[in-house]
Amino acid sequence: MSQSNTRDGKNRRANIAATTPGEESGLVAERIRVTIDGTLLIDNVDCTVARGSLSALVGPNGAGKSTLLRALTAVQAPISGTVQFGDEDLLNMPRRARARLAAFVEQDATTDSAFTVEMVVKLGRLPHQSLWEADSAESTAIVASSLDTVGMTDFRYREFHSLSGGEKQRVMLARALAQQPQLLTLDEPTNHLDIAAQLSVLELLAELRGTGVTVLAALHDLSLAASYCDHIIVLSRGRVVAAGATEVVLTEQLIADVYGVTASILRNPVTGKPVIGFSPAAP
Amino acid sequence: MSALTYPVLARVAVVAGVSVVALGGCAATPTALDAPTTTAQRVELSNCGFDVSFDAAPERVITIKSSTTEMLLALGLGDRIIGTAFQDGPVPEQWASDAAGLTLIAERVPSEEAVLDLEPDLVFAGWESTFSADAAGERADLTSFGINTFVSPSACQSAEQPAQLSFDNVFSDIETVAAIFQVDATELVNAQRAQLEAIEANGNSRTALWYSSGSDTPYVGAGIGAPQLLLDTVGLTNIAADVNATWAPYNWEAVVDADPDFIVLVDADWNSAENKIGVLEANPATANLSAVKAGRYLVVPFAASEAGVRSVDAAESLSAQIAEFDG
Amino acid sequence: MAKVSPLALGSALAVALVVSITVAVTIGPADIRFDEVWRSIASHLGVGVSPLSELRDGIVWQLRLPRVLTAAAVGAGLALSGAVMQAITRNPLADPYLLGLSSGAALGAVSVLLLGAAVLLPLAAFIGALLALTLTLLLAGSLGAITPSRTVLAGIAVSALASAITSFVIFWSVTGDSYREVLSWLLGSLSGARWPAVAITMAAIIIIGIPVMMTGRLLDSFAFGDLQAASLGVNVSATRWGLLGASALVTGAMVSVSGSIGFVGLILPHAVRLLVGPGHRALLPLSALLGAVFLVWADTLARTLFDPREIPVGIVTAMIGAPVFAFLLTRRKSST
Numbered sequence: 001m002s003q004s005n006t007r008d009g010k011n012r013r014a015n016i017a018a019t020t021p022g023e024e025s026g027l028v029a030e031r032i033r034v035t036i037d038g039t040l041l042i043d044n045v046d047c048t049v050a051r052g053s054l055s056a057l058v059g060p061n062g063a064g065k066s067t068l069l070r071a072l073t074a075v076q077a078p079i080s081g082t083v084q085f086g087d088e089d090l091l092n093m094p095r096r097a098r099a100r101l102a103a104f105v106e107q108d109a110t111t112d113s114a115f116t117v118e119m120v121v122k123l124g125r126l127p128h129q130s131l132w133e134a135d136s137a138e139s140t141a142i143v144a145s146s147l148d149t150v151g152m153t154d155f156r157y158r159e160f161h162s163l164s165g166g167e168k169q170r171v172m173l174a175r176a177l178a179q180q181p182q183l184l185t186l187d188e189p190t191n192h193l194d195i196a197a198q199l200s201v202l203e204l205l206a207e208l209r210g211t212g213v214t215v216l217a218a219l220h221d222l223s224l225a226a227s228y229c230d231h232i233i234v235l236s237r238g239r240v241v242a243a244g245a246t247e248v249v250l251t252e253q254l255i256a257d258v259y260g261v262t263a264s265i266l267r268n269p270v271t272g273k274p275v276i277g278f279s280p281a282a283p
Numbered sequence: 284m285s286a287l288t289y290p291v292l293a294r295v296a297v298v299a300g301v302s303v304v305a306l307g308g309c310a311a312t313p314t315a316l317d318a319p320t321t322t323a324q325r326v327e328l329s330n331c332g333f334d335v336s337f338d339a340a341p342e343r344v345i346t347i348k349s350s351t352t353e354m355l356l357a358l359g360l361g362d363r364i365i366g367t368a369f370q371d372g373p374v375p376e377q378w379a380s381d382a383a384g385l386t387l388i389a390e391r392v393p394s395e396e397a398v399l400d401l402e403p404d405l406v407f408a409g410w411e412s413t414f415s416a417d418a419a420g421e422r423a424d425l426t427s428f429g430i431n432t433f434v435s436p437s438a439c440q441s442a443e444q445p446a447q448l449s450f451d452n453v454f455s456d457i458e459t460v461a462a463i464f465q466v467d468a469t470e471l472v473n474a475q476r477a478q479l480e481a482i483e484a485n486g487n488s489r490t491a492l493w494y495s496s497g498s499d500t501p502y503v504g505a506g507i508g509a510p511q512l513l514l515d516t517v518g519l520t521n522i523a524a525d526v527n528a529t530w531a532p533y534n535w536e537a538v539v540d541a542d543p544d545f546i547v548l549v550d551a552d553w554n555s556a557e558n559k560i561g562v563l564e565a566n567p568a569t570a571n572l573s574a575v576k577a578g579r580y581l582v583v584p585f586a587a588s589e590a591g592v593r594s595v596d597a598a599e600s601l602s603a604q605i606a607e608f609d610g
Numbered sequence: 611m612a613k614v615s616p617l618a619l620g621s622a623l624a625v626a627l628v629v630s631i632t633v634a635v636t637i638g639p640a641d642i643r644f645d646e647v648w649r650s651i652a653s654h655l656g657v658g659v660s661p662l663s664e665l666r667d668g669i670v671w672q673l674r675l676p677r678v679l680t681a682a683a684v685g686a687g688l689a690l691s692g693a694v695m696q697a698i699t700r701n702p703l704a705d706p707y708l709l710g711l712s713s714g715a716a717l718g719a720v721s722v723l724l725l726g727a728a729v730l731l732p733l734a735a736f737i738g739a740l741l742a743l744t745l746t747l748l749l750a751g752s753l754g755a756i757t758p759s760r761t762v763l764a765g766i767a768v769s770a771l772a773s774a775i776t777s778f779v780i781f782w783s784v785t786g787d788s789y790r791e792v793l794s795w796l797l798g799s800l801s802g803a804r805w806p807a808v809a810i811t812m813a814a815i816i817i818i819g820i821p822v823m824m825t826g827r828l829l830d831s832f833a834f835g836d837l838q839a840a841s842l843g844v845n846v847s848a849t850r851w852g853l854l855g856a857s858a859l860v861t862g863a864m865v866s867v868s869g870s871i872g873f874v875g876l877i878l879p880h881a882v883r884l885l886v887g888p889g890h891r892a893l894l895p896l897s898a899l900l901g902a903v904f905l906v907w908a909d910t911l912a913r914t915l916f917d918p919r920e921i922p923v924g925i926v927t928a929m930i931g932a933p934v935f936a937f938l939l940t941r942r943k944s945s946t
Contacts, residue, residue: 075837102841113888126830499801500801500802540666567668
């Protein structure tokens with residue numbers, strides 16, 4: 001396994017070749033700094049996500065994954081830095097235009113409102129509608145197709161509250177898809193889900209690749225990240241430690257350095273994808 | 284014999300009364316309360332449902348509200364008043380000199396401590412509400428301090444409220460107070476009766492509104508209290524006579540519907556007759572009332588509008604004002 | 611499926627409102643016939659001649675009609691503000707008075723009532739409401755970033771302070787039966803509603819209320835929190851403060867005219883929610899319509915139940931509102 005990109009913990013501009021030559025560039029973020037309540041949470045991060053790829057953002061708790069994701073889509077704007085998506089300057093765009101371009105799925109979405117599944121998904125049409133206009137036929141069709149993509153069409157009129165964790169997550173994903181984004185960022189979409197649900201969410205994200213949507217998901221499960229994501233960005237204490245093709249970046253040494261545990265990278269006999277086993281750090 | 288209200292009759296137990304008669308006191312008319320003597324007589328009665336007893340005539344009295352102050356002045360007992368409170372207006376001329384020396388201890392209701400500080404033996408109130416813990420003190424409380432409490436019987440609300448106030452109630456109030464102070468009220472009462480007889484009932488069943496206060500919702504004299512009594516005495520019909528209360532909140536629509544011939548305005552320092560005229564004229568609905576357009580207002584000073592020694596004067600004044608409009 | 615179609619409910623309520631106003635104006639202590647009432651109103655609008663004497667005509671045109679119209683506007687404004695406050699603070703127990711508005715207005719009103727300058731009442735009440743709101747926001751801001759929960763807490767503190775001062779002012783200076791006027795105001799009363807009150811409240815509804823009613827989608831976006839709303843392209847703080855401010859202005863205008871009528875802003879949005887679900891696009895305008903119909907009838911009851919005595923309408927809304935609220939609470943438990 002090549003160890004060319006890691007080791008010294010310093011920030012590096014990740015050198016990721018576009019997977020499809022001739023396509024527009026994907027997400028390019030430079031010198032992102034985020035300070036909240038006086039604490040520097042993201043320290044001069046550069047990162048790049050190829051267009052149309054499914055990339056993972058990983059790192060230990062407190063590394064700043066959520067903060068970075070929110071900064072990238074200006075949900076919680078960084079205090080300095082630039083974020084480009086193709087030709088668009090994400091941080092300085094008008095809000096609604098940005099919302100038509102980029103969608104964000106929050107961790108652990110909860111609501112007190114007794115919304116139905118359909119109403120939740122309809123929220124995704126907000127950037128495309130003015131306040132007073134009625135729901136157009138096109139909007140209704142997009143809602144329907146988003147529900148269909150995530151396989152929740154039968155749940156359309158159910159109350160959101162009554163769904164299981166995995167079902168809720170899929171509905172939130174449908175909501176994001178209803179925005180018709182080109183960039184989709186998700187914060188820990190597999191949190192608190194059982195295995196089957198986790199896999200189904202990631203399968204869905206992988207399918208999106210074919211539709212040209214660029215997906216960046218913060219994941220805490222390295223095996224899942226390794227299994228599904230072509231590219232990976234490793235964050236530790238507000239800094240990018242490594243970034244690049246998963247097979248290349250994710251080494252046992254890197255994992256040991258970042259997570260403080262001993263890792264063993266194996267291979268899943270069924271899928272052929274890497275599986276990571278952990279044991280306590282050597283004394 | 285004056286028709287004392289039943290509870291008073293039943294409860295007044297003059298212990299040595301019989302013996303006084305036997306001693307040949309100079310009682311003019313045979314009432315249940317005999318002529319004053321200097322011997323101490325115990326007077327017991329129920330006042331608004333509260334039992335009170337006087338071993339001797341009170342000597343140090345605090346009066347709350349003008350009605351009680353003026354009652355004592357009328358009975359020539361001004362020298363027993365050690366302090367007054369919550370007065371409603373200037374004292375009428377005939378008692379002005381007696382009133383000159385009176386000390387006002389509070390603009391509104393005095394606190395219990397202020398009352399105790401003066402060491403009274405009686406607190407005589409014109410409104411029953413002044414006897415509460417956050418005001419002058421609960422009646423039982425004051426009694427335990429050896430201070431008697433008395434409310435003008437016509438003003439009782441918690442109990443023993445007159446079902447329909449009459450001048451008999453008013454006069455019996457005077458007589459009851461006189462009995463407590465062991466003085467003779469006969470002359471006063473007779474004079475008032477005579478004055479009452481002489482009043483010309485020139486209302487001729489014309490209608491009247493008794494407007495006490497309030498702007499959005501008028502507060503009016505209703506069917507069973509002093510306003511009704513005074514209006515009846517001069518022969519005016521109260522438009523709110525069917526409301527079973529002494530005073531009550533009313534509504535302007537009913538007033539406009541009735542279009543009263545006269546409007547009686549109660550004049551108090553804190554809510555003047557002028558103020559009420561302003562309200563009537565500012566309200567586009569009431570501005571068209573015939574009484575407002577013609578200025579047919581009858582004014583009654585607040586202190587005289589409650590049952591007391593000025594009630595007869597108030598009725599007389601109303602009659603005179605009506606005569607002025609008619610003449 | 612929505613339980614009741616919003617469009618159906620909206621149409622029903624709109625019709626109900628027109629009918630309610632039409633009928634309520636003909637009800638009152640004075641005995642005036644239905645046709646006489648409407649011929650009188652028509653004559654003021656330039657059609658025909660009034661069949662009533664000038665005085666009785668005044669009953670209809672100067673007393674009843676402005677009062678009924680004001681009741682409709684106040685009911686609409688309070689219900690709308692309640693729905694907005696519940697959405698912004700994400701608190702189902704929120705009402706329009708949450709930010710110290712009614713306590714501030716009460717202080718202004720009571721002070722002016724006891725000084726005898728009742729003419730200045732609406733202005734004093736409005737200023738009192740806005741002062742209390744300013745104090746609330748300053749207090750919330752002093753705790754750090756202004757969040758909905760901080761604002762609510764600050765509002766509670768300011769309400770308590772204003773109420774304390776109001777109580778003191780009442781206790782210190784009230785005489786004779788001005789207790790009654792003050793109490794009537796504090797309970798909420800429409801007995802003073804004349805044409806100026808109609809102007810104030812209708813202006814508030816038309817200029818501020820109607821634009822607010824159209825922001826339903828924005829309020830829906832807050833369902834999953836500020837971050838998700840921001841990701842949907844909503845300007846979170848501008849929306850929140852804009853709606854808060856608009857709601858406060860509407861409430862201030864209503865309170866200045868009618869005192870603090872309770873339960874309308876708290877209960878009616880919940881009732882509408884039970885019928886058509888939580889989507890604000892329907893909830894806001896339907897709450898306003900229901901509020902209007904409700905208060906027209908509550909006020910009619912207030913002025914005729916004990917004919918010829920009037921009671922403050924706040925008593926009627928409380929007596930209807932409290933048991934309905936209890937009922938709604940039990941229903942909510944099963945649906946949440």
